[in-house]
Amino acid sequence: MTDLFERTKALFEIPEGVIYLDGNSLGPLARAAKERLAREVAENWGGQLIRAWNTAGWIDLPARIGNRIGALIGAPEGSVIAADSTSVNLFKALTAALSLTGERKVILSDSGNFPSDLYIAEGVIRTLDKGHRLKIVAPEEVEAAIDETVAVLMLTEVDYATGRLHDMKALTAKAKAAGVVTIWDLAHSAGALPVDLSGAGADFAIGCGYKYLNGGPGAPAFIYVRPELQDKIRPSLSGWLGHEAPFLFDLDYRPGPSIDRMRAGTPPILSMTALDAGLSAWDGVDIHAVRERSIALCDLFIKEVEARCPDLVLASPRDGSRRGSQVSFRHPQGYAVMQALIANNVIGDFRAPDIIRFGFTPLYIGFEETVAAAEVLEKVIKEKLWDCPEFLKKSKVT
């Protein structure tokens, strides 16, 4: 197994001396992405020009990338497409879901959902103007809140702040039994842990290309629709590349077959090709092996940090099976602590109001870096390196 992760680590370019624990925010540069982008730009854009839509296969890239991602999240071929941003894909999924749910009015979510998901739901409700309402409960109250009044259950599997992991299978099963349509946001799941959309019977899923999938800054996102539902949906964002025959230029919209209809406009090809190349790091990698090592790395980090920094309060579940691929701690000066860590070459991130967050990504992070990061954190806390005005003047890390 060590051989596997030595091999994958060599696929990425990480600056010398940097311990990068923020791959859950932006995955690092894969060498393949660098090479691929240079080639796409020079040979295809520069050399093939418009012809590259066919000769370089740009037109099919969203479907090919979708299938690569699908293989990591338990989705069959032809059920995932790479497109747009996570927020825009959630809009597509939620409007589609609400077209299936008749008179029910409640969209159930939780306070651990990523805020953009809640904002999108608010925008959908306001736009549809049909009396839907967003019911936000605490994460631990979600299961009890699923009942026959609920139209859609919309959750992020792994909490972006704490790493708390929902039980997708159990919640989806309960939702199904109550006739509730499910939408799962896999932003912190895809590439972080095994996901089984088919096995769980999830109706829709969306997720992000630039975190654990290493697709580059703002990489295109993805959307999954359960195969049985695909033909029942007419997309709200009915753009030309979701049309059955875009190049006939008919004046009437006819949705394309299967997941194709979830495409809208022309995709940002340069960002798409970087995502496609970044995904190649997963070739031959068993996500279960990644999960096993991720839990071991996170467990080790918790143990090391708690032994060294008793002031820090663990914000993540202690039980690895209930946690995503990150560890979060609380500190009242969390923002300044993270600035001091970054100044000392340990890069994690801060999430308001008081969370410092560390992502563990076995493809390129091992046990040595994990212990070394805990050592730097100890130094930052014990020597109060964070209590230094110049850190606070710096602009906010996102």
Next chain:
Amino acid sequence: MTDLFERTKALFEIPEGVIYLDGNSLGPLARAAKERLAREVAENWGGQLIRAWNTAGWIDLPARIGNRIGALIGAPEGSVIAADSTSVNLFKALTAALSLTGERKVILSDSGNFPSDLYIAEGVIRTLDKGHRLKIVAPEEVEAAIDETVAVLMLTEVDYATGRLHDMKALTAKAKAAGVVTIWDLAHSAGALPVDLSGAGADFAIGCGYKYLNGGPGAPAFIYVRPELQDKIRPSLSGWLGHEAPFLFDLDYRPGPSIDRMRAGTPPILSMTALDAGLSAWDGVDIHAVRERSIALCDLFIKEVEARCPDLVLASPRDGSRRGSQVSFRHPQGYAVMQALIANNVIGDFRAPDIIRFGFTPLYIGFEETVAAAEVLEKVIKEKLWDCPEFLKKSKVT
């Protein structure tokens, strides 16, 4: 003036021997984009990692690009943002427009609009489910159809197929007088001819980054909202980067100031940086000088082709002031003719059912290439090079 265009031509990499008359579909590679992308990838993604959102200014890129585009379309600072695709931006604009138009139900457009715009309107109507209807008239009937029953006038200024140019100023004035909200699609206008959104009093505009703006394949699009309207709109696609304070991670959506609220999710940064670099070709270039030369190039091409190929029927307005920056002809075997042209290094494109289309882009196309293209077209037609089965077997040029 020749000096200006010699200078701008040197900014692009076009393969030796190719006459590229398809910059209205995909602008060619700007050298600046190639260099910029290599640097963004190696230094910022690779070296700065997550920090690049601040250190490389990624977070403000959509606004900075928006202002660059704004300068080409008569839009004041802070009224344009680069984001998403043209289709998705039209969805934002149309839902916003319909939130301002009370009980009126008609969305007026024309049969010369780009089909994706009509498809998006259909999706908006279906999604809102409030009895709106799309009224599609012939381009020359638009003016007479503007009356007080119309909610929104939604037009593309330059017809993608024929190049016919609407009179934005007159139509917008008539719409305004009738209380109609206007949305202009500038896909074939921005960078092709002078646009004066402010002067015309247009309410919304959208457009494309990958045609005359040379932003690269599938480059992000843009959206303009008239400054006086910006604060009256709550976006349908209310994603986190349109929030007043995205990094506070509040559970409630509060729209950001001015045009910022038209951002939705995380933007595809690699594609954004290529667009930003492509736009630098416009530095110091007067769009009126470009327009003057574009008309001269198109006039010359029409004259040369008509003299050489009497079988071809002009599909574009003969009067340069009524035409965008392209020339289209009809031929019953248009698809095969275009394949034969491309095989002979003259790249234009085909639009179903019978249009061959040539874009003239003074930044990198001059009079010599224009005459040379007409000569190749003459050869293709006279020698029936298109009447060769192998061209028909090739996959469709998009």
